[in-house]
Amino acid sequence: MEGINQFLNFTGFANATPGHLIMITIGLVFIYLAIKKDYEPLLLVPIGFGILIGNVPFIENVGLQIGIYESGSVMNYLYYGVLKGIYPPLIFLGIGAMTDFSALLSNPKLMLLGAAAQVGIFATFIGALALGFTQPQAAAIGIIGGADGPTAIFLASKLAPELIGPIAIAAYSYMALVPVIQPPIMKLLTTKSERKIRMKPSRSVSHLEKILFPIIGFLLTTFISPGALPLLGMLFFGNLLKESGVTKRLGDTAKNSLIDIVTILLGVSVGASTQATIFLTPQSIMIFILGALSFAVATAGGVMFAKFMNLFLSKDNLINPLIGAAGVSAVPDSARVVQTIGLKDDPTNYLLMHAMAPNVAGVIGSAVAAGILMSFLMHLL
């Protein structure tokens, strides 16, 4: 009888709390959004199921070694890659091997849009400080505005490991919701005639330029912001594997098998880290609110800077301000949003390739910003 009672006390039903049920519901919503609405399924399915894994209730710290926060458990080992910032650089390696920088190389001035959109990071940093978060926590929250999941996890793992769960979930949720968050801001800040601006077609880029870019880009950006070395090093290395033309096998592995494996491990362990007892706090709710604001500010920053650049450009070289919104990174979703909004006003104006330039510049910009914040604040830890 005692054995049965003990078994019943160990079941999920006996240990369930409203928090667990809330988190399981959130996990189910993620899976629904991914499968039914096709919002970032490659991320939301692993994260959503990870949330389910992390929120099956059990009695903690009795030597079962099953919870993600229990030393020695399988999930704890997988979570190590998140906690020590191992997964994000590997994801960046794959992103580098996938990314074609031609659009950026043919019109390099669009790189500035990727810098302008990083205003979201710093605005959120200030907002988080005002709310009473510590400096390292505020910086980790601010990086959500970079709209780059791996960068957000990387910085959070260094500056505020206790907030990795909410920061990662907020970053990936809003990245999935880019098609919902960005369009109203883009329309609000642009006129119809601005949205109809046709940009000059991109020039063709030579093979040598494509090879030189990852080398020059890596050396310049990391000399300025060495904190971004793991991320930018892997990003540009991955790109060199792709563009060199002699390492096809390595490039293929980086952009297919490797990034898939790491995405699965990262998604599941980040999802599982949202254990209700640790995740459901007022801080998490504030992080979600700040995250939404940071995306909005970043989008507005990119669009407004594109309009500002137009003041100095000749009539033939005008920039369609919509592409400024793609500066928030979130590759390639924000570029797709730009294309969709642009086509609504002019069905023959294809902005996708133009938008890819600030989009990939945003990835570099957010990694540089993460490096700067890290170098500013690491001494406080």
Next chain:
Amino acid sequence: MIDTLQIADSIKTAIDTAATAINSPDNFDELTFSLDNIVKGNGILITVIGYVVVFTALLVLYLAIAQVSKILISRTRKKLEASGLAGQMQKENLDISGEVNAAISMALHLYFEEAHDFENTILTIKKVQRPYSPWSSKIYGIRQLQRK
């Protein structure tokens, strides 16, 4: 008989514990909005310096890439001039429109996929071997699958 009261008690205790953790006033106390926090945390200084450095990094990269492109284009121009093909470097040859790019890509795709009008006349019959194994034997199969 299972002690249902004990189970109900443990569920109630667990719910109360979680609710207390979620609504802990200590957590709320930690988050107090104040503009002084920005000043104390050097928020403005870090923001200004950080944003300027991000801009500088990408501006330097822009200038470097723009210069490299110019150097490479002028080098190619010189090479072509030396070989008497300077006309190849006209502006209209450099800026290829999206439509032309799409047509070239389509042609290459069809070529590499061999989806062309003239089929290859060399046909090869591949020998497919299915060696017998009791693991794949239909005789020992649980279900007899219908053959199409």
